[in-house]
Amino acid sequence: MARLNVNGKLRTVEVEADTPLLWVIREQLGLTGTKYGCGVAQCGACSVHMNGELRRSCSIPVGTVKASDRITTIEGLSRNASHPVQKAWAEIDVPQCGYCQSGQIMAAAALLARNKRPTDADIDAAMTNICRCGTYQRVRAAIKLAAGGVKVAGGAL
């Protein structure tokens, strides 16, 4: 049994302690916006915020999570996709298939929370999620837009 604080709600789940947080979020809590891509902390599709920090939920055994840990998934990032990162993503039209995008958005939101004006190097260092469709150029442009930059033709380069 585990007690979890997800998107501001306290939830109790019956699972083995070694179950990855990702699968608890998806299967027990029904929050499927957080994706499975690799299961080994390589791709970032499963990214969530825990106490404000970016974490790859596929590699966190649920038994190590405390009820006092505040977990935010993509569904809890904002109301009506109103987070500046989500708005910039819509403006730049970032997603292709969309599968990696929950993770990309959570990573970008975590970056901007600690660094209001990230440089290209900051973005390179922070954004290590895999996008197989190759949306990287637009992800970069959208982060800059969300950080108060201006949109330029062909993306905010």
Added chain:
Amino acid sequence: MSAAVGISRRRFIIDSAVAGGGLAVGLSLPGAVMAVPAAAGASSASALGGSFGATAPGAEVTVWVVVQPDDHCVIRIARTEMGQGTLTGLAQLVAEELECDWAKVKTEFPTPGQSLARKRAWGEMGTGGSRGIRMSEDYVRRGGAAARIMLLQAAATRLGVPGAELAVERGVIRHAASGRSLRYGEVCEAAARLDVPDPRSITLKKPADWKIAGKPLKRLDTAPKLDGSKKFALDLELPGMLYAAIKDCPVFGGKVVSFDETALASRKGVKRVVRVGDTAVAVVADSWWRARSALAALPIVWDEAGFGNRSSATIDALLKDGLDTPNAFVYRNEGDAPAAIAGAVKRIDADYATPFLAHATMEPMNATARVTADRAEAWVPTQNGEGSHASLAEATGLPLDRCEIYKCDPGGGFGRRGGNQDYVRQAALIAKQFPGVPVKLIWSREEDMAHDFYRPISQCRLSAGLDEKGQLAGLQVRLSGQSINAFINPGSVADGRDERQLQGWFEKPGDAQLGYTVPNLRIEYAMRNSHVPVGPWRGVNTNQNGVYMECFMEEVARAAGADPWQFRRRLMANHPKHLAVLDAAAERAGWGKPLPAGVHRGIAQFMGYGSYSAAVAEVSIGTDGHVKVHRLVFALNCGHAVNPHQIAAQVEGSVAYGLSATFYGECTVENGRMVQSNFHDYPIMRMAEMPPVETIVMPSNDFWGGVGEPTICVVGPAVLNAIFAATGRPVRSLPLRKYNLA
């Protein structure tokens, strides 16, 4: 909350479908008859698993267009949307002819069962080979235009005026003389009762007059990708659902001998261990994680069927034999290339090689199936809905009209989810053993890497001869490698005459034509098939052959002491479209202008998937051997540009896919199985390695070419040629990470 409302509305439609004697009648509007038998009408899918199929209420004016009383136009999309933007592009083409309000456009995907019941009214559903738009643009535009004509005709009748006096803009029909107007929503019912005009009688708009098509509009499908609300097949939840994890014999061609279920006795939630065909075992449990961890603990004995001794080394020997054999399929033989090369002033020879590559779509293979004695349904991330349908029917033994596929937008396709519907077959075989229970099969990433249909492995031997003026006198190409056609249908290429593997060297125009004229040219293919399954892969064949041809052309140009751009240009006078993109990329990139110290340029052009591509790369190499790509400039002539914004996105995507292959991608074989298992040993390019990409979209508006795949064939060669410029040594074998460039 809104989801519940959506579901109950769906239920209402289904109920009325049943009441309507087996026909789904959208909101019982006259003329909106959907000749969809209730059996194929997605009842459980719509009620339980979200909205699937052509079910929107409203008046079906043509098979492509449903108009709703509030003026929303629902445009039907038969092709798959897997990120490439085809949904938006096709909707733009229909909306352009329909003259509707773009802000009121919605889309829906007919199901394969609906397609079957309506005699393929929407044409082909398969989406691969960059064909989604170019192969359906004509009939979807006519479908939109026919609907416009019918709506105008209905309005003319209502207003009692000649149709010629009406004008329409954004779904509002105006009669200038009387000042009266009607909205599409007001005449849709009447329009739907009219006969559809003969599509061949319709004159389509000229691209110069386009207002919606050809514009860099935003995608229609972005919003649910921003807040986690988009449901991929992997996210599907149905009441009573069970979950399956699968392991297929790691040695290709092998079989299951036995497994020891008792080892899982103490595991919570495990329902059963089942055989899946002859080759795989699945654990079915009450959650996927429980199924997966139980599977990992399950002892399985495999029969490796004699393939356990195959390795990359044995496959390499097989391919080398194909380079050396005198017996090859001679595809082109113009002049006398061997003699021209033998008699040349200077001769250049090189052997190139590219490895097997996995697709590694971000959403791993998965499918959900529910099978009863007389009906089967499956929810599938598919590039080929009709292929999924056929697989489901075959695996369950039920006729096609008792089977239905609910297409889910795949989280990436790249050719993996098209012709090969192995995961649908597996899901069906598993679900068959749990009658009436929906079973969601999810592959682990490890399974996904172990059982792909890989990009075919090949090697290529190229020889060229230069005359005394440094002109290319002869070119000989021998390709040796695996054949996709041989894997799909061995009989079709039993004699080894498989032109498909030579994409990019074609003589005929239109698809993948070689852009060079060489007086003495010989192109050969020696088919060499290993036990590893192969299949299409974003830009397949043109991306391997592009590396061979364009990197070798660089070697030849340098041997001639010529500028690589100018050397190519001299061979391209007969191929103005190839030449135009090459020139455009070179000029935009500032070819020949000085670069910062340590930065070098490379250039390439190649044709594939009906379009002309060229690229220029700027690259530097650090003292530690680290390659940095500073800039990539592309020029693409895809004939017609339906959405330049999305075309640029596809070019950017092809860079990420192509550079991942160039730098890292390699699937190797040991003990008959794939070595690589996840992204730690099959690395994918990330943000820090993504160069700025500039794309020139230069449609000539006299043909329709593809977009999703063409440019990938110049990504690798442009970068490799820039590396050649930097080091003075060609790169002849991929991936680059095998080289020490320090």
